[in-house]
Amino acid sequence: MALGAPKSLTSCRRFFLEPFSAKQRQYEALRAYFVEGAPSHEVAERFGYSPGSFRVLCHDFRRQPAPEFFVVGKRGPNTQPKKSRVRDLVTALRKQNHSVYEISEFLKSERGTHLSPTAVREVLKEEGFAPLPRRLDEERPTHIGPAVQAVADVRQFTMTPRRFITQCGGLFLFASDLVRLDLDVVAKAARLPGSKMIPSVHALRACLALKLWSVERKSHVMALVADEGLALFAGLNVFPKKSYLSEYSSRIAPQNTAKMMAAWHGQVAGDKLFDASSFNLDFHSIPHFGEDATIQRHYVSARSRRQPSILAFMAQDAQGRAFCYSNADIRKGDEANEIFRFISFWEKEHGALPAHLVFDSKLTTQANWGRLDDLGITFMTLRRRSRRILDDVDQLPQSAWRRVELDVPSRKYRTPRVYEQEAFIKQARRSFRQLYILDLGHEEPTILLTNDRKTTSPKLITRYAQRMLIENALSDAVRFFHMDALSSSVGLKIDFDLALLVIASGLYRLLARRMRGYDDAQARNVFRDLLNMPADITVTDTDVVVRLHRRAHLPVLLASNLLAKPVLVPWWPGHRLRFEA
Numbered sequence: 001m002a003l004g005a006p007k008s009l010t011s012c013r014r015f016f017l018e019p020f021s022a023k024q025r026q027y028e029a030l031r032a033y034f035v036e037g038a039p040s041h042e043v044a045e046r047f048g049y050s051p052g053s054f055r056v057l058c059h060d061f062r063r064q065p066a067p068e069f070f071v072v073g074k075r076g077p078n079t080q081p082k083k084s085r086v087r088d089l090v091t092a093l094r095k096q097n098h099s100v101y102e103i104s105e106f107l108k109s110e111r112g113t114h115l116s117p118t119a120v121r122e123v124l125k126e127e128g129f130a131p132l133p134r135r136l137d138e139e140r141p142t143h144i145g146p147a148v149q150a151v152a153d154v155r156q157f158t159m160t161p162r163r164f165i166t167q168c169g170g171l172f173l174f175a176s177d178l179v180r181l182d183l184d185v186v187a188k189a190a191r192l193p194g195s196k197m198i199p200s201v202h203a204l205r206a207c208l209a210l211k212l213w214s215v216e217r218k219s220h221v222m223a224l225v226a227d228e229g230l231a232l233f234a235g236l237n238v239f240p241k242k243s244y245l246s247e248y249s250s251r252i253a254p255q256n257t258a259k260m261m262a263a264w265h266g267q268v269a270g271d272k273l274f275d276a277s278s279f280n281l282d283f284h285s286i287p288h289f290g291e292d293a294t295i296q297r298h299y300v301s302a303r304s305r306r307q308p309s310i311l312a313f314m315a316q317d318a319q320g321r322a323f324c325y326s327n328a329d330i331r332k333g334d335e336a337n338e339i340f341r342f343i344s345f346w347e348k349e350h351g352a353l354p355a356h357l358v359f360d361s362k363l364t365t366q367a368n369w370g371r372l373d374d375l376g377i378t379f380m381t382l383r384r385r386s387r388r389i390l391d392d393v394d395q396l397p398q399s400a401w402r403r404v405e406l407d408v409p410s411r412k413y414r415t416p417r418v419y420e421q422e423a424f425i426k427q428a429r430r431s432f433r434q435l436y437i438l439d440l441g442h443e444e445p446t447i448l449l450t451n452d453r454k455t456t457s458p459k460l461i462t463r464y465a466q467r468m469l470i471e472n473a474l475s476d477a478v479r480f481f482h483m484d485a486l487s488s489s490v491g492l493k494i495d496f497d498l499a500l501l502v503i504a505s506g507l508y509r510l511l512a513r514r515m516r517g518y519d520d521a522q523a524r525n526v527f528r529d530l531l532n533m534p535a536d537i538t539v540t541d542t543d544v545v546v547r548l549h550r551r552a553h554l555p556v557l558l559a560s561n562l563l564a565k566p567v568l569v570p571w572w573p574g575h576r577l578r579f580e581a
Contacts, residue, residue, distance in 0.1 A: 016028065024069065025048070026057060028047065029044075029046075029049065029054065030058065030061055083115070083122075083123055085113070090103055090120055090123050091129075094127075149225055149226060149238055150237060152198055152231075152236045152237065152238050154197060154202055156237040159574075159575055162538075162539050163536070163537065163539070165534060165537070166230065166232075166537055167224065167229070168213055168233065168534075169229065169533050169534050169535025169537075169549065170533050170548070171209060171213055171229070171233050172229075173511060173557070174507055177507055177510055177511070178507075181267045181268060183205060185263060185266075186204065186263040186267060187204045187260075189259055189260070189262070189263035190256045191256055202234055205233070207245065207500055208503060214527060217482070218246050225241055227239065232537070232539075232544070249493045249496045249497065250493065254495065256496075257495050258345075262349050265324070268510075271510060272320075274317040274322065275319030276355065278319065278357075279315050279316065279342075279356065279358070280466075280467050281313070281314070281342070281363055282363065282470050282471070283312065283335065283362075285298040285300045285309040285310070285311055286312055287309045289308075295309070296308070296311070296332050297309070298332075310494050312327065312330070312498055313325075313327045313328075313335075313338045313342070314326050316470045318466060321473065321509060321520070323502045323505045323506070324502065325502070326495070326498035328495040328497075335363075335364075336368060337364075337368070339368065339372075342354075343375070343377070353375060353377055355377070356377075356452075358380045358466075359381050363381070365427065367427040367428060369428045370425070370427070373428070373432075378450070378451060378452045379452075380460065381449055382449070383434070383447040383448075390444070393436050393438075396419055400419050403415055403417055403418075404416060404417075404458045406461060406462050406465075408462055412441065413441040416439045416440045417438040418436070418437055418457050420433070420434070420457060432449050432451055434447065435448040435449075472522065473505075476524055477501060481523065483498070483501060505523060508526055508527075511526065511530075516559055517556070530556060530557060533549050533551050535549060542576065543566070543577075544572060546579050547581070563581060564579075
């Protein structure tokens with residue numbers, strides 16, 4: 001049919017019976033349903049919809065005040081004035097063998113025309129020019145490019161006198177504890193991998209520095225890779241780059257991680273970091289957002305759903321508030337017995353079983369409650385609120401309840417009602433002490449179960465309420481130590497990161513103990529107030545002098561006497577660390 005000729009009758013009929021655009025097809029389908037009264041399933045079949053999608057289309061049409069079916073969008077310009085003005089110049093420059101980047105820079109500097117390299121490439125393609133062959137670096141014109149940093153190599157590390165400013169000044173406050181606890185012993189005991197360029201203890205110190213300085217991902221270290229202070233802290237000429245840090249944990253086996261954690265317990269034994277009178281236990285699901293068939297699905301409480309994630313087990317010393325154990329190498333079906341792996345670890349390293357464990361109802365099975373009782377370990381847990389238990393609570397008369405007072409002045413609900421009884425657990429094949437608790441701030445009753453028959457009910461309730469400490473610690477680990485910033489889809493690599501988190505949290509607790517008013521502060525608060533500050537560093541023939549910039553909380557550091565004692569640092573040959581404020 002010639003251009004501009006009228007359509008035939010058949011073509012006109014086909015326009016209505018065989019709509020070619022999506023909007024017209026929607027119009028004809030809706031008209032057939034609402035005007036002609038055809039059944040929805042017949043209309044859906046005639047116009048190529050599924051029954052469900054056509055019902056959704058009708059639902060949206062009913063709620064759309066002014067549907068638009070035949071609105072023609074505004075036509076844009078058919079020309080590109082910016083390209084057209086410089087087309088001849090771009091062609092001339094390409095004939096002189098200039099690259100698209102050089103042409104773009106020339107247009108910006110000489111003609112004031114901002115044309116991106118992509119736009120220049122499109123112009124050249126339209127003109128029939130093929131891309132230039134890749135050139136060697138020496139064949140390219142000289143221009144300012146990214147600075148190439150030196151490779152980390154301990155053999156190039158020197159203590160030549162110099163002065164510089166570091167953004168990580170507060171990091172040096174950990175140096176005295178690292179010297180005293182001797183990370184070299186931890187690295188050797190764990191048989192961590194190393195090389196002549198970056199020995200194992202230097203690698204461990206570098207990885208630990210990222211945790212202590214709250215660097216979220218290994219790739220983010222590139223913003224600090226030129227910081228001389230960070231390299232000096234690790235004892236290297238420059239700080240390792242993200243490629244090394246990402247690859248390092250791939251060389252660490254589960255045996256290395258277990259030995260590293262055991263060695264850490266041995267080094268802090270004299271500091272009484274772990275009170276060991278009671279432990280809080282919990283699981284945490286570290287979500288994974290990639291696509292990997294080996295990642296199992298676990299419940300992620302922050303999102304209230306099950307999704308691919310790495311399941312991690314964490315143990316916290318209730319009194320010292322430091323993490324003392326972690327394990328991310330857990331597969332489905334192994335969760336219930338993870339509590340006994342922690343018990344075995346603690347007994348092996350400390351020569352005694354854990355005295356007291358507190359956990360929620362989903363951490364292990366009821367049958368394992370009996371195993372804990374056989375081992376002589378006191379435990380406390382919650383029972384799930386089944387329909388039968390709730391009915392039992394409702395049927396209790398008012399006279400059966402006893403009002404108790406909790407010795408927690410800051411708590412809002414201090415006088416709950418308690419009913420105590422013996423509960424036989426079939427799977428455990430024995431009876432336990434069970435407490436029904438009302439007026440504790442929850443609509444439904446709290447059901448505590450324990451094999452502790454000596455402690456009074458107010459103290460039991462108070463102790464279980466303190467289990468929130470591990471919830472707060474996990475929140476701090478997610479927000480400050482970036483526990484949810486998944487570095488890999490391999491659980492064993494996450495296991496090493498969590499072991500570093502255990503060490504870093506311990507170092508923060510040791511530091512917080514020295515600071516007046518920060519005994520119970522979380523790591524992110526300690527970092528914000530006391531550590532996150534730059535410093536001027538002067539390296540002399542005998543000392544490394546760190547002068548911290550003045551901050552509002554600097555008097556807290558001065559009062560701790562931490563800045564008053566020079567420390568001889570072994571990885572700085574013959575040099576001491578001194579602070580000035």
